[in-house]
Amino acid sequence: MSAPEQPAVSETHPVARAVRVVLGLLLLCMVVLNVASAMCRYIFGIVFVGADELLVFAMIWMVMVGMIVVTASRSHIALDFLVTRVAPRQRVMLSAAHNIVVTGACAYATVYCWSFVMRVAAIGQTSMALELPMAVPHFALVVGFGGTTIASALLLASDIAKLARAPRPAAS
Amino acid sequence: MIWTLAILPVTLLALGTPIFALFLAGAALTFAFFLTVQPVALHQIMFGGLENYALLAVPFFIFAGELMGGSGIADRLIAWVLALIGRVPGSLGVATVGACTLIGAISGASTATVAVVGRALYPSLVRDGYGTRFSAGLVSSSGSIDIVIPPSIAMILYGASAEQSIAKLFAAGVLPGLLIAFMMSAYVVVMALRIGVRTSAGFDLRHFLRTTYEAGPALLMPVFILSGIYLGWFSPTEAGGFACLYAIIVGRYVYRTMTWNGVLDCAVTSAMITAQILVIVAAAALFSWILTINGVPQAITAGLKALELPPWGFLMVVNIILLVVGCFLDPTSAIIVLTPLFIPIVKSLGIDPIHFGIVMTVNIAIGMFTPPFGLNLFVAQTVLGIPLDTLYRGVLPFAVVQITALLIITYWPALTLVVLRTF
Numbered sequence: 001m002s003a004p005e006q007p008a009v010s011e012t013h014p015v016a017r018a019v020r021v022v023l024g025l026l027l028l029c030m031v032v033l034n035v036a037s038a039m040c041r042y043i044f045g046i047v048f049v050g051a052d053e054l055l056v057f058a059m060i061w062m063v064m065v066g067m068i069v070v071t072a073s074r075s076h077i078a079l080d081f082l083v084t085r086v087a088p089r090q091r092v093m094l095s096a097a098h099n100i101v102v103t104g105a106c107a108y109a110t111v112y113c114w115s116f117v118m119r120v121a122a123i124g125q126t127s128m129a130l131e132l133p134m135a136v137p138h139f140a141l142v143v144g145f146g147g148t149t150i151a152s153a154l155l156l157a158s159d160i161a162k163l164a165r166a167p168r169p170a171a172s
Numbered sequence: 173m174i175w176t177l178a179i180l181p182v183t184l185l186a187l188g189t190p191i192f193a194l195f196l197a198g199a200a201l202t203f204a205f206f207l208t209v210q211p212v213a214l215h216q217i218m219f220g221g222l223e224n225y226a227l228l229a230v231p232f233f234i235f236a237g238e239l240m241g242g243s244g245i246a247d248r249l250i251a252w253v254l255a256l257i258g259r260v261p262g263s264l265g266v267a268t269v270g271a272c273t274l275i276g277a278i279s280g281a282s283t284a285t286v287a288v289v290g291r292a293l294y295p296s297l298v299r300d301g302y303g304t305r306f307s308a309g310l311v312s313s314s315g316s317i318d319i320v321i322p323p324s325i326a327m328i329l330y331g332a333s334a335e336q337s338i339a340k341l342f343a344a345g346v347l348p349g350l351l352i353a354f355m356m357s358a359y360v361v362v363m364a365l366r367i368g369v370r371t372s373a374g375f376d377l378r379h380f381l382r383t384t385y386e387a388g389p390a391l392l393m394p395v396f397i398l399s400g401i402y403l404g405w406f407s408p409t410e411a412g413g414f415a416c417l418y419a420i421i422v423g424r425y426v427y428r429t430m431t432w433n434g435v436l437d438c439a440v441t442s443a444m445i446t447a448q449i450l451v452i453v454a455a456a457a458l459f460s461w462i463l464t465i466n467g468v469p470q471a472i473t474a475g476l477k478a479l480e481l482p483p484w485g486f487l488m489v490v491n492i493i494l495l496v497v498g499c500f501l502d503p504t505s506a507i508i509v510l511t512p513l514f515i516p517i518v519k520s521l522g523i524d525p526i527h528f529g530i531v532m533t534v535n536i537a538i539g540m541f542t543p544p545f546g547l548n549l550f551v552a553q554t555v556l557g558i559p560l561d562t563l564y565r566g567v568l569p570f571a572v573v574q575i576t577a578l579l580i581i582t583y584w585p586a587l588t589l590v591v592l593r594t595f
Contacts, residue, residue: 059231070451
């Protein structure tokens with residue numbers, strides 16, 4: 001909604017660009033699979049076993065990896081009414097506070113998502129149609145929350161450095 | 173527990189914390205300090221919140237909307253509506269409402285509609301004498317019709333959360349959406365006559381036929397999508413995929429305005445928007461689950477039952493709650509958190525959940541442009557450079573018009589359900 005602060009990783013950074021392009025290509029592949037599956041089912045009576053399952057798992061991976069990119073570019077949905085109305089120094093302080101919350105919450109989620117994935121992997125659970133190891137789609141949450149923890153920690157470090165460099169307003 | 177489930181999230185919301193994080197932080201602290209349930213459950217709930225086939229329609233309809241903007245389909249639809257309206261008093265204002273309605277029949281994203289229609293028509297509205305305040309209010313509020321006209325992302329989320337048929341919700345949303353568009357148009361005509369704005373050139377059949385020819389493939393898109401769903405050719409999720417394919421073919425091979433790089437750019441943008449929305453869905457699902465296991469829906473149900481409200485009284489209370497919530501919370505969070513709280517009461521009072529879904533969607537749509545935090549206002553501010561103060565004052569009359577429409581939709585369920593009962 002408002003102009004974002006300086007992102008942790010510039011959107012033109014080769015890694016960030018590559019990840020974004022991969023996510024775009026993944027969405028295009030999902031469209032192709034969805035349309036092909038529907039057309040084959042209705043026109044030719046051929047059923048792609050597990051197409052719906054694969055689409056849902058792809059969406060979960062897209063959302064979780066996308067969450068890291070969105071965090072790094074500081075473009076999560078938020079009510080930034082207050083953020084856009086405070087002085088630059090206070091804005092950086094607010095951003096640091098947000099990043100503390102994101103880092104803490106996502107680190108907590110990462111620990112327990114990892115614990116869950118280990119359990120799923122240990123019992124060897126597989127998906128209903130494709131018989132994929134269920135640890136694969138579940139691992140997306142570990143990657144998403146783990147990556148977001150790292151991205152927001154980097155943003156926090158950048159905010160703290162900015163606060164340390166910026167001159168304090170003179171006391172009146 | 174009220175600290176972690178109410179005071180902390182509201183404080184973080186006001187401070188501008190990412191919305192997914194405030195739900196996740198509230199849930200994490202509740203797990204850590206109050207719940208006896210193993211915290212690994214948070215993974216299961218969030219994964220379960222995303223592992224829903226119906227939600228696949230969200231990225232597809234966002235992608236279709238992006239392709240429509242990028243390939244010039246939206247511009248052709250706007251030109252066609254302008255040619256159709258002709259010499260009606262306030263024709264440009266009515267065309268703004270009409271363009272938003274028509275674009276809403278393809279895209280499910282209100283903010284994108286405000287940006288596309290605003291860029292195309294706002295300067296002309298001001299030039300024709302509507303005034304900055306009125307024009308700003310018209311563009312910001314008309315974009316919200318997009319949420320009520322199917323396909324609608326809000327309806328997909330409600331359907332997934334309340335376990336209702338998304339196809340039925342889409343069908344039920346058509347007449348309420350058109351009612352809002354009609355009432356908005358009527359208000360624009362009355363105001364245009366009062367202000368005495370310049371009337372556009374009269375209806376020119378040749379110009380209309382030419383724009384119809386040019387906009388033909390674009391006009392067929394909503395027909396193809398919606399008839400496909402209602403005739404049972406494909407599910408709403410599959411319709412989303414077909415909408416993307418159709419938009420790519422029209423943009424790439426019919427209008428020749430879109431390159432493959434352009435298609436990829438739209439896909440990248442759509443993937444990012446999807447991540448922004450669905451990560452909130454996952455976190456809000458967790459938050460909503462914690463509210464449920466702590467008996468919040470049961471407490472609300474008991475509280476409302478103690479008041480012995482009739483169904484109309486309950487709907488009035490819900491409308492007030494949703495209008496207030498809509499001013500402060502984004503549509504995704506409002507739907508995912510509040511739907512599980514309301515649905516048990518809705519069912520116990522004998523209110524049709526499809527009708528309730530449309531009432532909820534209209535409320536959320538109004539919240540998109542009501543001060544202080546309506547998302548459309550910030551889009552209009554960013555894209556059109558209109559000061560927020562002007563926007564706040566400009567949208568108020570349109571909020572009154574849409575709240576009037578909301579009351580009609582709420583207390584005349586037949587308007588919503590007649591399509592379902594007829595077909």
